[in-house]
Amino acid sequence: MAEDSSKPAYAREIDENLKRVFQEKLEEDIPDRFADLLSKLKAQTGTKRAEEIK
Amino acid sequence: MSDAAVDPRDELVEHLPALRAFAISLTRNGAAADDLVQDTVVKAWTNIEKFKVGTNLRAWLFTILRNTFYSNRRKMKREVADVDGVFTAGLAEKPAHDGRLQMADFRVAFAQLPDEQREALILVGASGFSYEEAAGMCGVAVGTIKSRANRGRARLGELMHLEKGDRLEMTDGATMAIVAANGSTPI
Numbered sequence: 138m139a140e141d142s143s144k145p146a147y148a149r150e151i152d153e154n155l156k157r158v159f160q161e162k163l164e165e166d167i168p169d170r171f172a173d174l175l176s177k178l179k180a181q182t183g184t185k186r187a188e189e190i191k
Numbered sequence: 192m193s194d195a196a197v198d199p200r201d202e203l204v205e206h207l208p209a210l211r212a213f214a215i216s217l218t219r220n221g222a223a224a225d226d227l228v229q230d231t232v233v234k235a236w237t238n239i240e241k242f243k244v245g246t247n248l249r250a251w252l253f254t255i256l257r258n259t260f261y262s263n264r265r266k267m268k269r270e271v272a273d274v275d276g277v278f279t280a281g282l283a284e285k286p287a288h289d290g291r292l293q294m295a296d297f298r299v300a301f302a303q304l305p306d307e308q309r310e311a312l313i314l315v316g317a318s319g320f321s322y323e324e325a326a327g328m329c330g331v332a333v334g335t336i337k338s339r340a341n342r343g344r345a346r347l348g349e350l351m352h353l354e355k356g357d358r359l360e361m362t363d364g365a366t367m368a369i370v371a372a373n374g375s376t377p378i
């Protein structure tokens with residue numbers, strides 16, 4: 138998104154800080170439960186596909 | 192490999208950090224955020240045929256997440272506040288006039304905003320979605336998103352005692368400069 142130059146300076150500062158707070162969260166490690174969840178979903182889907190082929 | 196061979200489900204993992212960050216912003220609670228992301232992933236996985244290949248997968252996932260959040264909120268009818276201090280973490284131990292303290296103030300101020308303003312600011316202010324995309328994701332008019340984001344920014348400015356034209360000094364550089372000026376050793 139292009140930075141809106143009409144935005145007041147304080148609004149740009151606030152958006153910079155929002156990005157910083159958001160970035161900190163982005164850099165956190167993903168808990169293992171999500172890898173487990175995705176492999177469980179993948180396994181279930183695989184089973185269904187195998188059944189469809191039969 | 193043709194586009195048709197790409198399964199968007201294989202790309203879900205790449206969006207997990209952004210989904211978690213958005214979920215934490217909405218719930219203000221780490222455990223609730225992870226539950227919300229889990230629900231979102233399951234819904235996305237099992238409804239993947241509803242995703243239009245070639246459109247923005249992150250926007251689609253964010254839409255599922257915020258719809259799930261508001262639907263759970265309606266069911267639960269209770270406010271889950273900053274129980275484990277996701278946004279206020281680190282507030283107490285930082286010295287005054289420190290860049291990091293101001294950043295902590297910012298997190299506290301942000302967590303105090305109404306849900307719809309936090310959501311609008313995360314979508315357009317932090318995540319780089321356009322007002323049009325954010326409006327589509329939230330199912331409201333573009334003007335509504337603009338007004339929510341602007342009210343959120345104005346409220347943050349008030350909470351941070353920012354005057355229009357003031358610069359916030361909250362970078363690590365600013366912190367280091369203060370530390371250096373005080374003749375202290377950076378921790």
